Amino acid sequence: MTPDLLTQLALARAEIDRAEHRRDDESWWTSVHADPATKHLVLHRGQALVESTVSGVNLVLRHGRDVSNSGVRALLGVGPDDEAYVGVLLSDDDPRPEAAGDQQWIGLRECGADLDARDAGLFVAAAALANWHRAHPMCPRCGAATVPHQAGWSRRCPRDESQHFPRSDPAVIVLVTDDADRALLGRRVDWEQSFFSTFAGFVEAGESAEMTVHRELFEEAGVRVESLTYLGSQPWPFPASLMLGYRARLAATSPQARPDGVEIGEVRWFSREELAVACADGSVRVPPAVSIARRLIEDWFGAELEGAWSRP
Ligand SMILES: [Zn+2]
Numbered sequence: 001m002t003p004d005l006l007t008q009l010a011l012a013r014a015e016i017d018r019a020e021h022r023r024d025d026e027s028w029w030t031s032v033h034a035d036p037a038t039k040h041l042v043l044h045r046g047q048a049l050v051e052s053t054v055s056g057v058n059l060v061l062r063h064g065r066d067v068s069n070s071g072v073r074a075l076l077g078v079g080p081d082d083e084a085y086v087g088v089l090l091s092d093d094d095p096r097p098e099a100a101g102d103q104q105w106i107g108l109r110e111c112g113a114d115l116d117a118r119d120a121g122l123f124v125a126a127a128a129l130a131n132w133h134r135a136h137p138m139c140p141r142c143g144a145a146t147v148p149h150q151a152g153w154s155r156r157c158p159r160d161e162s163q164h165f166p167r168s169d170p171a172v173i174v175l176v177t178d179d180a181d182r183a184l185l186g187r188r189v190d191w192e193q194s195f196f197s198t199f200a201g202f203v204e205a206g207e208s209a210e211m212t213v214h215r216e217l218f219e220e221a222g223v224r225v226e227s228l229t230y231l232g233s234q235p236w237p238f239p240a241s242l243m244l245g246y247r248a249r250l251a252a253t254s255p256q257a258r259p260d261g262v263e264i265g266e267v268r269w270f271s272r273e274e275l276a277v278a279c280a281d282g283s284v285r286v287p288p289a290v291s292i293a294r295r296l297i298e299d300w301f302g303a304e305l306e307g308a309w310s311r312p
Contacts, residue, residue, distance in 0.1 A: 012234035014121025016077035074152025087126035128237035189265035224254040
């Protein structure tokens with residue numbers, strides 16, 4: 001295994017203290033909005049403003065006077081100089097603020113691997129919160145409109161006082177190897193012919209992550225696996241997943257791999273040599289560096305690979 005590939009997952013990096021203990025301090029939260037040191041990250045339809053510098057790509061963080069009053073405000077954290085970072089989560093109907101000069105609006109999938117740890121962490125938290133606020137405007141108990149609470153980290157129902165919190169949906173993602181140390185990759189039915197990735201699926205109600213690994217591999221690829229090893233996780237806020245990465249070995253008694261024909265259109269065993277050649281000539285493309293799927297494949301491969309899909 002190549003440890004650095006899985007300890008530096010693009011969206012599992014962060015630098016800013018989330019300052020959970022300050023979310024209930026309403027007078028502090030009110031003062032943050034007027035503080036000129038506060039930095040605002042504006043999100044609109046899953047995109048943020050970035051600018052390119054000599055060192056890479058940076059988020060554009062704005063002063064309070066430069067952001068509109070619309071949208072949900074969420075505390076993303078507090079920096080080393082006690083400066084607050086605030087997400088301004090605009091609704092889809094809000095106008096998108098103008099991009100100045102060489103700035104551009106871009107999604108987390110497209111820029112997540114190019115951001116530094118501070119900016120990656122800020123963007124991931126803001127995107128996850130924005131998706132949750134957008135999808136949960138009503139109280140699930142009584143149907144009343146809820147309001148943001150705890151510096152944007154919960155919503156409260158004014159009618160029955162119930163409180164609601166953002167959720168992450170766990171999903172497993174698995175790289176399977178056989179006795180010859182080949183890797184099993186699959187192509188979804190709706191993907192281009194050259195796209196291949198690891199197998200993944202949501203953890204169902206009442207299921208452990210390991211049970212999901214066994215179920216998904218048998219459903220999608222017809223194989224039985226054993227010797228599961230958990231390798232790491234990263235949030236995947238599109239809209240609310242938490243990806244749990246595993247390695248598994250093909251069981252000696254497993255049936256032959258075959259695609260289910262419903263979700264998976266093709267399954268293929270790759271040796272390292274076969275995958276290197278196929279990626280170099282473009283006949284196979286693997287997911288982009290922002291995804292844990294890519295890192296699971298490279299962890300097995302032993303090095304970074306060439307080429308990627310245009311979208312994860
Ligand atoms: Zn309610």
